[in-house]
Amino acid sequence: MTENLLEVTGLEKHFPITRGIIFRRKIGAVRAVDGIDLAVQPGETLGLVGESGCGKTTTGRLVTRLIEPTAGRVVFDGRDITHVSAGRMRPMRREIQMIFQDPYSSLNPRHTVGAIVGAPFRVQNIKTPQGRKKAVQELLELVGLSPEHYNRYPHEFSGGQRQRIGIARALALRPKMVVADEPVSALDVSIQAQVVNLLDDLQKELGLTYLVIAHDLSVVRHISDRVAVMYLGKIVEVAPRDDLYSRPLHPYTLALLSAVPVPDPARRDAAQRERILLVGDVPSPIDPPSGCRFRTRCWKAQENRRWRRRHLTRSRPDTGSPATSRSPRRSAPVAARSRPGKPRRRSARRTTDRCRAARPCDPAALRRSWTLMPPVGGTGVQDRRDDRP
């Protein structure tokens, strides 16, 4: 086990909500990141996925110390950088750099490409043996641009080329780690592939470590070694890539994966049948749900709750009041297990029919019952009838 390059423990960022002009009172906080643990090993790519508003971008800014954490610890390369000052952080920025999402707003329109890509040398006051211009031109070549682009301005470039400029700037000081925040989501599909391939090549060539933040599950699968799924400020699942995509354990991961449209019309019906449609919206991070953050939208929890309610009213018809649904939690799962095998639910929309899992989030039960992705080269989604309890 090698030393982790980046280690994050109990990281929190709460943005205060204030009211009043002269006397600013804090009336609450947006709990954007609410206690996450992460570890990234040298040379690996960790993908961080989640829906908008789940705190993934905030996480990226916290680990690069663009913002100050509320609580927790960030250790980069053996040094605690949780609360170091901007001045003390500066030398460390040679080691950890960032690629931004929007190639239009992240490049100064009044600076030439040479000035933009050369800025890290200037800021860090680094002398390059062959001169700064030569170094910048080499970087431009490295990311697939031509050295003649040195004196041009960002507006003369297309989106994909601008993203390459941003990558060249991030790589100028040969960092150990690059945090890429949605590096391809603003680009066209064909350009996306170019940039993804470029990131791949650079990692091999320079031995980079990536933390890639993205919402596109298929892109993350392509570039990551390990994947962490975030929901409402917390990480709900971390696993090696193949494990996560072939055997997702958290109901949220499963719902997320099943929601990705399948680019194959022949599998349209199968995909729709297997799709888990989450109801409603992500709750507000100002006042997140107690317990499991996902419980308000969790199809597993709802399934259990609904079934339990029906089951209880049925078994005790004379008490038929809503109070019965508050009966001890344990009774229902026991009954569930002993229930004779009914036809299994095939459709995600018919969630209400039965309860299968012994407990809502028992990983073993989930692992037994769900296999989302077809086996390699398979024709379709596996028939799930074979794992009847």
Added chain:
Amino acid sequence: MSNFLEVNDLRIHFATDDGLVKAVDGLTFGLERGHTLGIVGESGSGKSVTSLGILGLHRGGSARVRGEVWLDGEELISAPREEVRRLRGRKMAMIFQDPLAAMHPFYSVGRQIMEAYRVHHRVSKPAARRHAIDMLGRVGIPQPNRRIDDYPHQFSGGMRQRAMIAMALVNNPELLIADEPTTALDVTVQAQILDLIRNLQAEFGSAVIIITHDLGVVAELAENLLVMYGGKCVEYGSADQVFRRPEHPYTWGLLGSMPRLDRDVRERLISIKGSPPSLINLPSGCAFHPRCPYAGREGIPSLTEVPQLEGDGHLVACHLPVATRSRIFAEDVAPHL
């Protein structure tokens, strides 16, 4: 004119200071009631301009619109403005990509939906309000009688898109154009919205045009597929044909450059070299030739000729002879898709 919607040689050009932008240049397609057509292409390929052109929203200004658009036996390009306005919103409606930009921030969602209804129906305000509440409920907005008085900024992204769909559907349009309806949304919300569009189409029997750059979305919804490049159609066919046996090298590139969850992880993505062309200075001949890995192969006519759409049902505009194309697809492309 058998189809419900028939677009014939549609050309939409814009005169700009830099030159003539040929955003759409000779587009022809048809669509029947109850069917869905997907239009795919990269940004700047003319997808959105086409949809606005069908709705007649390019009138005046610098746009030059030529060609014919037949909607249920009526020609729209040469029809008077008032005529088109009468149809727009009632017979044909549009879902825009960004509902925050498409809705007026000063008016409540309900008021905007009611306005869309009352423009075409002579009903009292309370009746329109009831109808609007009903529509909001049908697109899956909880507590529609309370949310109707909310303003667009009080809705979440997915809810706003639903409200937008409610507004488009309030008059039961027979043609619905959805321009990147889910691009700004998260996957879980996207799945909800696609499901909604599918169900509403089944309910209302409308013809739907879905415009997107996401081939996954198209595969979910569309029966027919039109691939656009540089303002022209380069491939047209049933979704099955285009996904199973794509003919145009651009389509190969699009399919190859997309990482897929239903396949093994590939070492590298097949990317298309270069970037989309400027519509002012389109490359001569086939607009795709500077990016096409097979341009300049044996037996190809000079690059000054524009390839015509050819084929039986499955149309493709490519200079490569059919036999060569089949061979390249089988040898070079299919193993990597």
